[in-house]
Amino acid sequence: MTVAARRLPSSVWVTGLTLGAVAAVTVLAVKAEQGPQPHATAAAKPSASASAKPSAKPSQAAEAAVPDGSGTGRRVVYSLGQKRVWLIDASDQSRRTFAVWPGSVSPDPGTYTVSKRTDALTGSDGVQIEHVVYFAAKSGVNIAFSNALDGSSPPPVSGTQTGGIRMKVADGDAVWAFGSAGTTVTVVE
Known part of the structure; x- marks a missing residue:
């Protein structure tokens, strides 16, 4: 007499399939978290016929507006006074804006181009830095x-x-991706 093949109870199969599905969803969630994330963009410039309500915080809205006289086309705009950077696409739309912490030597207002990029090194202040975009x-200096x-911003x-x-760090990643060699950088007061 032959030994009959043993069958696993259906509860074992259901449990195994459920655990496999949970593991797959977890892996996909982790990968999605590591991928590109959507970012808020500066609001479009209002037109004379705009009927939107006034902003609750007008000073913040003014800070986020791309400075006048910052040029046209695809570029990085850096405002010395606002200590803020904008990444502007070819259609003159702001794709990202964020605050920065300048060093002790600031560039003069004007138009520059990205001349060199270095993935990582030690800064002149002894801090380990990455995504260095020279302009x-x-x-x-x-x-x-x-x-x-380490995400710090030491004075x-x-x-x-x-x-x-x-x-x-996230803003550094964005500038690194946007600021290829030859990209225009406009510095304004």
Whole structure:
């Protein structure tokens, strides 16, 4: 007599399939979290015929507006006074804006181009930085956008000339992706 094939109870099959489905969903959720995320964009410029309600916080809305006189076309705009950067696409729409922490040496207002990019290095202040996007030099100091690997934004060391314009890690990722060599950088007051 042959031994009959043993069958697993249906509850074991259901449990196994459920665990497999939960594992697959978890893996997909983790991958989605690591992928590109949607970002808020600056609001479109209102027209004379716009019938929108006034903003509850007009000072914040004014800060987010792309500065007048910052050029046209695809570019990075850096406002010295607002300590803010905008990434502007070819249709002159702001795709991202964020606050930055400038170093002790600021570029003069004007138009520059991204001249060099370095993935990671130690900044002149001794902080490990990444996504370094160089676009100007002043008084022998290179000026570049970057972010600290640890996400910090230390104030410049007193008496040390630094040209790093620091930003949060996610903003550094965005500038790195946007600011390829030759990209225009407009610096305004």
